Amino acid sequence: MLALVKKPRIEISIHGEHIDELVAWIKKKYDITILADEPNDEFISIESTEYWQEMEKNRIGNLLAGARLKAGLTQAQLAQKLDIRQNMVSDYEHGRRNYSDAMAKRLSITLNVKEEHLKYGNELKNSRDKK
Secondary structure (H helix, E strand, O other): OEEEEOOOOEEEEOOOOOHHHHHHHHHHHOOEEEEEOOOOOOOOOHHHOHHHHHHHHOHHHHHHHHHHHHOOOOHHHHHHHHOOOHHHHHHHHOOOOOOOHHHHHHHHHHHOOOHHHHHOOHHHHHHHHHO
16 A cells, blocks of 8 residues: 655555554544555556656756745845846746856856756756766
């Protein structure tokens, strides 16, 4: 059985005897969702979901948005730090505009992340794996 406890977010996999009793005990304290009842239930890879495919379309923009949010900045605050317009940050994050290597460097310094993370995302990892 694969169960998801929503708050705190915990994923657990339970195998063996007395599973129903254990799940009933957990349900007394937490709101849970059962993702699969039997070990033979078929799972799909996340890469085949529409969500994943949509996220992959704008991977670098999503990485930028994630780094900005992790830094605790709004688009307007990031734009102010970079001395650019807020709509440029929005365009970068939504994939409507590509940023230059020079801008990637400025973003990495401002957001305190590796420049390669903002320039290449998963492409860098894939190129390393091929070597």
